[in-house]
Amino acid sequence: MGYRTFRLPTESEWEYACRMGTTMAFYWDEDSNYSQIGDYAWYSGNSGSRTHEIGTKEPNGFGLFDMSGNVWEWCQDWYDSYLSGHQYDPTGKGEGSNRVKRGGSWNNNARNCRSANRNRNNPDNRNNNIGFRLAFSRTPREKDIFSPFELARSRTIQEYREESKGIFPRRASNRKNRMPDKDKITGPGLVSESRRFWPVK
Numbered sequence: 603m604g605y606r607t608f609r610l611p612t613e614s615e616w617e618y619a620c621r622m623g624t625t626m627a628f629y630w631d632e633d634s635n636y637s638q639i640g641d642y643a644w645y646s647g648n649s650g651s652r653t654h655e656i657g658t659k660e661p662n663g664f665g666l667f668d669m670s671g672n673v674w675e676w677c678q679d680w681y682d683s684y685l686s687g688h689q690y691d692p693t694g695k696g697e698g699s700n701r702v703k704r705g706g707s708w709n710n711n712a713r714n715c716r717s718a719n720r721n722r723n724n725p726d727n728r729n730n731n732i733g734f735r736l737a738f739s740r741t742p743r744e745k746d747i748f749s750p751f752e753l754a755r756s757r758t759i760q761e762y763r764e765e766s767k768g769i770f771p772r773r774a775s776n777r778k779n780r781m782p783d784k785d786k787i788t789g790p791g792l793v794s795e796s797r798r799f800w801p802v803k
Contacts, residue, residue, distance in 0.1 A: 610678040611737040612693050613702045613720075620669040620705070620717050622662060627716050628670060629662040636712040643671030645715050649708035653730060670705055670715040673733035674723075677702040681722035700724055707731035 611619065626632050630642050639645060642662075644654045649671075657667045680698030694702070700722035706715030709731055713719075723732065 608736045608738050610676055610734060613677040613679040613704065614693075615737060616675065616677050616704050616735070617717065619664060619666055620662065622664055627718070629717055630660070639670070639712045639715065643668070643706070643712075643715050644708045645671040645706060646709055646711050651709065653708055668705075670717070671710070672708055673705075673731050674703040674707045674721065675705045676725070676732065676734040677704055681720075703732060 620629055622629060627634070628639065628642070630638055633639055636647075640648050642660045644659065653673055656672070659667065659671075661667045662669055679694030679702045680696070681700040681702050682695045682698065701724075703721050703723055704719070706719060714721075723729075
């Protein structure tokens, strides 16, 4: 993968990449009766008790697939209770016995695939419902790399897709969600999905 150093995302980076600055239960909607989750996630209600190829469900507004369901995703942070008060890009405690995992999986119910749901495991644990997603931080040379926020400010996801000239391979169906303004978001880092790497700050 060249000269870059890849790593697990912090928990705050992962949640920011998943939520895109929104506060809904899922990145597509509140979906309180779970009527839409089948369009976006593999979970216990539709997975057939197995993992599935990435990208076969709808992406979120950053073009990231499978942020909910399919497999849990390891985070860099050691698991601990959240600290009280506002935190900007927290990285968790320095040591522990269990690392955070996020997103839910193919054998979890819909509620456990919510954007805010947290779980943990010992990092030595191996299971067919746990995976990972890599991240890297931009170098000074990469500051001008394409940023979704340059196109996404106050636009619907569909408008964003059209302006990004078809860079996403699948059509997003959550047109009513509006991408948040960059200056209203305090999000960290850089996140990746499959063969694509997105700066999110």
